[in-house]
């Protein structure tokens with residue numbers, strides 16, 4: 001987006017709209033109105049909003065909220081799968097799972113970096129996660145009880161994530177949209193490895209087939225909850241869609257996911273644990289049963305099976321990793337000061353060799 005940047009204008013002092021995050025009831029001044037008009041026109045034209053462009057404070061806050069929640073989900077999501085790295089049934093499966101868990105760390109990194117372009121540091125966001133002031137996806141508060149859960153997470157959880165995230169590649173905020181392109185490519189590999197793993201189990205012994213079915217039974221409903229509350233209970237969807245942060249509502253994406261998953265389950269030879277799933281000729285979509293939104297709310301309140309375990313482990317990993325961050329910061333500081341760059345070339349060469 002060109003024209004008005006945050007540097008060229010002062011940040012707003014008077015409001016033009018509630019959505020602009022400014023004081024309601026305050027008379028808009030001409031500069032605010034002009035900046036908002038440029039922003040609105042860019043969104044309407046499907047231009048990207050870039051970090052130095054002026055943006056309404058509420059748009060910035062919504063992005064930070066969603067991107068932080070997304071980044072936190074990526075790194076907390078490493079835990080349930082990492083649980084199986086040491087017990088993967090073959091070297092091939094172990095290598096795949098290690099690569100996948102590393103990918104999730106990378107996704108967190110892209111997203112924290114993208115959020116930094118909005119003026120929030122990674123430290124600040126992690127502090128909020130650790131203090132319980134920011135969320136991560138409900139799905140990662142469920143346990144991985146068997147090896148088949150690794151397959152169910154890949155097929156269903158990563159499948160749901162892709163359905164939700166492909167439209168985010170067209171998010172109006174440039175850094176988020178660009179981060180999502182690579183993330184979606186990697187998630188696609190994750191989804192396929194899960195599907196292939198479940199297929200092998202489903203076609204294996206009776207016990208392996210039963211293990212795959214049990215995993216699907218436990219992960220199906222929580223996967224549907226990943227898309228968020230139903231549209232009539234979604235507090236942010238309408239505004240986020242108007243700003244083109246979200247391109248589709250929670251229910252639209254959930255429906256899309258069900259329609260994709262039903263034939264895949266058939267191909268896998270597994271059953272989805274919902275007797276109400278059937279093709280609706282009139283709608284051209286599958287009907288499906290009622291989601292237990294009480295369970296969803298309980299998980300969001302911290303009462304899921306693994307909430308406590310996940311956040312405790314995350315805090316511990318952060319504390320135990322302090323020395324790595326300190327060492328990296330010291331190394332970076334040493335190599336960016338003018339004295340080390342110019343006055344001591346021999347030492348520099350020795351240290352980096």
Ligand code: 3HC
Pocket residue numbers: 065066069070071073074077104135136137138139157158161164165225226227228229233234235236237240246250300
């Ligand atoms: N888990 C936890 N909280 C959830 C949630 C979920 N599955 N779905 C919604 N919520 C929360 C919202 O954050 C909001 O709470 P807040 O006001 O305190 O922030 C509240 O429930 C109301 O929901 P809304 O529908 O109004 O919220 P959004 O408009 O933000 O929509 C969303 C929710 C669809 C999850 C959206 O934020 C989104 O698309 N986020 C980006 C994708 C993302 O976060 N994915 C995480 C999935 S896991 C993952 O990516 C890792 C991969 O490896 C599998």
